Amino acid sequence: MNEPNAGTSKTIKGIPASPGIAIGKVVCVDNKRRKVLPRSIQASEIESQLAQFQRARDTIVAELGDMLNYLKTESSAIIETQKQIVIDIEIEKRVSAAIREELLSCDFAVYRTFCDFIERLKESGSELFQQRIIDLENLKDRFIDVICGNEASLEIEAGTILVTKELSPTELVSLHEKGLSGLVMEKGGVTSHAVLIAQSLDIPCVVNAKDAIKRAANEKAVLNGREGILILEPGKNELKVYQTKLRKLKKTQKRLLKNISEPSVSKSGTEFLLAANIEFESEIKFLKKYNAGHIGLLRTEGLLFSNKISYEEQTGFYESVLKGVDGTVTFRLFDVGGDKLNAKLPQEANPFLGWRGIRMLLDEENLLENQLKAILTCAGKNKGRVKILIPMISILEEVRAVKNVVQRIQNELSESGTEIDEHVAIGAMIEVPGAALHAEQLAAELDFMSIGTNDLTQYTLAVDRGNEKISGLYQQQHPSIWKLIKATAEAAHKVNTELAVCGELAGDVLGACGLFGMGIKNLSMIASSIPKVKEELISHTDEEFKQFADICISAATTTQIKEAFEDWRIH
Amino acid sequence: MIKQKITIQNSSGLHARPSAALVKTASRFKADFYIHMYGYRVNGKSILGVMTLAAEHGAELELEFDGADEKEAMKTITELIENKFGFEDE
Numbered sequence: 001m002n003e004p005n006a007g008t009s010k011t012i013k014g015i016p017a018s019p020g021i022a023i024g025k026v027v028c029v030d031n032k033r034r035k036v037l038p039r040s041i042q043a044s045e046i047e048s049q050l051a052q053f054q055r056a057r058d059t060i061v062a063e064l065g066d067m068l069n070y071l072k073t074e075s076s077a078i079i080e081t082q083k084q085i086v087i088d089i090e091i092e093k094r095v096s097a098a099i100r101e102e103l104l105s106c107d108f109a110v111y112r113t114f115c116d117f118i119e120r121l122k123e124s125g126s127e128l129f130q131q132r133i134i135d136l137e138n139l140k141d142r143f144i145d146v147i148c149g150n151e152a153s154l155e156i157e158a159g160t161i162l163v164t165k166e167l168s169p170t171e172l173v174s175l176h177e178k179g180l181s182g183l184v185m186e187k188g189g190v191t192s193h194a195v196l197i198a199q200s201l202d203i204p205c206v207v208n209a210k211d212a213i214k215r216a217a218n219e220k221a222v223l224n225g226r227e228g229i230l231i232l233e234p235g236k237n238e239l240k241v242y243q244t245k246l247r248k249l250k251k252t253q254k255r256l257l258k259n260i261s262e263p264s265v266s267k268s269g270t271e272f273l274l275a276a277n278i279e280f281e282s283e284i285k286f287l288k289k290y291n292a293g294h295i296g297l298l299r300t301e302g303l304l305f306s307n308k309i310s311y312e313e314q315t316g317f318y319e320s321v322l323k324g325v326d327g328t329v330t331f332r333l334f335d336v337g338g339d340k341l342n343a344k345l346p347q348e349a350n351p352f353l354g355w356r357g358i359r360m361l362l363d364e365e366n367l368l369e370n371q372l373k374a375i376l377t378c379a380g381k382n383k384g385r386v387k388i389l390i391p392m393i394s395i396l397e398e399v400r401a402v403k404n405v406v407q408r409i410q411n412e413l414s415e416s417g418t419e420i421d422e423h424v425a426i427g428a429m430i431e432v433p434g435a436a437l438h439a440e441q442l443a444a445e446l447d448f449m450s451i452g453t454n455d456l457t458q459y460t461l462a463v464d465r466g467n468e469k470i471s472g473l474y475q476q477q478h479p480s481i482w483k484l485i486k487a488t489a490e491a492a493h494k495v496n497t498e499l500a501v502c503g504e505l506a507g508d509v510l511g512a513c514g515l516f517g518m519g520i521k522n523l524s525m526i527a528s529s530i531p532k533v534k535e536e537l538i539s540h541t542d543e544e545f546k547q548f549a550d551i552c553i554s555a556a557t558t559t560q561i562k563e564a565f566e567d568w569r570i571h
Numbered sequence: 572m573i574k575q576k577i578t579i580q581n582s583s584g585l586h587a588r589p590s591a592a593l594v595k596t597a598s599r600f601k602a603d604f605y606i607h608m609y610g611y612r613v614n615g616k617s618i619l620g621v622m623t624l625a626a627e628h629g630a631e632l633e634l635e636f637d638g639a640d641e642k643e644a645m646k647t648i649t650e651l652i653e654n655k656f657g658f659e660d661e
Contacts (some may be wrong), residue, residue, distance in 0.1 A: 089616055093618060
């Protein structure tokens with residue numbers, strides 16, 4: 001068999017920006033910036049020119065709004081920023097003045113205003129805005145196209161690989177609708193807006209491909225997003241290799257999405273539950289796509305950081321999250337270090353071992369009471385759907401203290417005539433090794449427990465996960481972590497307390513299999529991990545999962561577990 | 572009219588996202604809001620205006636508010652900047 005890169009193929013190399021494979025016809029577009037020459041208008045045209053500007057603005061804002069529906073949360077901030085630029089009051093002021101006072105046409109007024117701002121940003125010489133200057137140039141062009149009715153947007157056949165200088169997010173989304181299969185840009189960094197959107201839309205993308213437009217002809221080519229290469233005139237064998245790869249990739253994607261609507265049961269028929277971890281309201285709209293009916297971890301710290309901790313702000317946020325799903329929502333109480341609360345506090349020598357999580361909340365009574373009051377009020381309106389999760393529990397007394405406060409607030413609410421959920425579930429994060437080893441006594445006084453494998457790993461292996469020098473030591477799949485998980489699972493089983501896992505390990509395919517094997521069938525993860533985890537969990541029998549869990553416990557090293565997993569999963 | 576001096580604490584300065592957050596918050600208030608920096612004066616409700624300041628970490632700004640709700644606006648904006656726009660936490 002030939003090496004994939006041998007033969008007559010020409011290859012254009014760039015920087016990998018979005019993974020995936022595309023095979024298709026190349027279309028090269030040397031997109032040039034629009035230029036507008038000054039044109040005078042009559043005084044009688046002022047109002048119509050102003051109206052034209054407003055219409056163009058509304059059109060672009062609406063286009064950007066449409067794009068939001070396509071994108072993952074992290075990309076939506078980009079679009080929000082673009083929207084703000086389009087409706088910027090300084091732009092409006094200057095464009096209006098140019099039309100009204102200088103009697104200039106709307107297109108030139110917009111052109112000159114944007115050019116002025118772009119010049120000033122360039123002059124500032126700040127590295128911060130190099131990418132944003134490209135955005136501004138794109139918005140300027142889009143404005144001019146809309147005003148001048150240049151709707152000659154690029155027409156492509158489905159399956160096209162586009163080779164171009166750079167592309168605006170709006171153009172990319174519109175090309176995606178027409179069936180764009182891959183994108184190569186001569187400019188653009190891996191953090192450019194077009195790239196983030198390509199990732200969001202699963203379009204393979206390569207950037208920084210020098211002279212690609214000149215070198216690529218309109219012919220069949222292969223784009224390998226992971227390697228960052230565009231192969232022109234691929235040889236027969238090479239093409240075959242990529243066709244097989246692409247077929248496999250598509251099959252997997254299709255199967256994963258199909259699995260989403262299948263019942264969540266192992267091959268032995270044992271049910272499991274895959275829930276989502278979320279932090280922001282904007283994430284809710286993606287839960288349906290992954291069929292996540294429950295939120296296994298709602299992080300609430302975002303409220304603290306944005307200082308939205310009044311009772312009204314909290315209940316507003318909690319209610320909208322509860323509306324977003326049909327199932328239960330597990331509210332984790334504010335989980336931060338004390339420094340986040342009060343910047344004036346002296347830095348602790350060991351903040352991860354310091355005044356944080358429930359330790360801090362129990363001292364800051366008002367903060368804890370307000371949050372509990374907000375959550376418990378929502379619980380009364382949504383009976384059976386609210387669970388409260390206490391972060392950073394190390395000793396049983398902390399559990400008891402929180403339960404006392406909960407009981408007191410429930411009584412107060414009840415006395416004031418507010419409806420309450422008497423059976424609201426109270427649980428604790430198991431993330432301190434001591435809590436894992438002492439889980440039976442904790443479980444006996446709790447309704448549920450949730451293992452936070454990120455911090456559990458950090459504390460068990462004594463490794464700061466933010467420290468790059470020791471990042472190799474941060475092993476969530478290490479046998480010692482598995483031993484603590486197993487101890488917790490056995491304790492929970494013994495006293496019949498519900499157990500879930502909400503750390504990264506749950507969203508990892510290997511991790512999920514091991515956890516299932518230890519009898520933990522309630523996993524919460526980033527919603528986008530649900531399809532791949534489900535795929536694996538519906539493919540094996542309970543007995544097989546148990547065997548794999550035994551390997552996790554008895555292995556000597558993490559590497560050994562990983563190797564064993566690859567063997568195990570194909571049998 | 573009231574004024575307030577403040578230092579940018581984000582390590583990467585007032586880049587696009589903090590600028591967007593600043594403008595969005597400022598637009599909630601009726602009071603006019605201007606930012607002075609090294610002799611420049613820009614409209615704090617204009618994202619392009621704020622971006623052209625290219626205020627980096629440690630830049631000293633003077634915030635100027637004028638209008639009925641100027642006190643509340645100043646309090647909210649000052650806190651936003653001091654909290655690093657809620658971005659760099661964790």
